[in-house]
Amino acid sequence: MIATPDDYSWFSRERFPELADAYCFTYVRGLTPEELVTRLGVRVEDCSRMTLDELTKTAYSSYDGKNLFFGAVAVGDWVLIVEALGGLGITEEITMPLSAGTRLVSHFYLEVKGMDYFYWIEDGKIRFEFAYQEGYSHWIEDGKIQFMFPHHESYSEEMPDELAETLERIDSPIYPIAEPHEGPAFLLAERLTGITLTPQLLEESTYLCGVVSRPR
Incomplete structure (x- = not known):
């Protein structure tokens, strides 16, 4: 069965009121949560085990704009980082070294500023980036802007093969990629x-x- 954006309609402010409007999800292959926090420069003994509810409440109560609070959990061969009010997964000073020798995928949304970001990084190199902010959208491959919205009738032939079919399937009036x-x-x-x-x-x-410090 081929998935569609509707399959993720459960991710809403009704079910996740403290996450859906300000989140960042980051996937890193081949690491355990303990290895991930160590790679981030955080001591495992300084970390705490939390539920999602505890994680989101702590993120909001401790937010100061200077630090990034995160939670990590193993999912198969990957580790998933969950952030509320965070941006660890879209901060290149963090994601580039974090992706060393592996694959990192992240997506971020901040409703209040109308910001969406998507990253695919392989061993310190950005393979694909999607960015959207208040009506301005583009996707970048190997550091080059390929096109900008709203003029998006088709995708460049240089679109990564791994994503071309998915992007073509969801680029439609029913499933606008700008959201x-x-x-x-x-x-x-x-x-x-x-x-x-x-x-x-x-x-x-x-x-x-x-907690990891936000780079200057």
């Missing part, structure tokens, strides 16, 4: 990681939580 937080970003992440994010996965996991 990746409503489904497309989840499909792109699923295509690149093989992980189908579910509400049960988010709600029933126990996260290894820590």
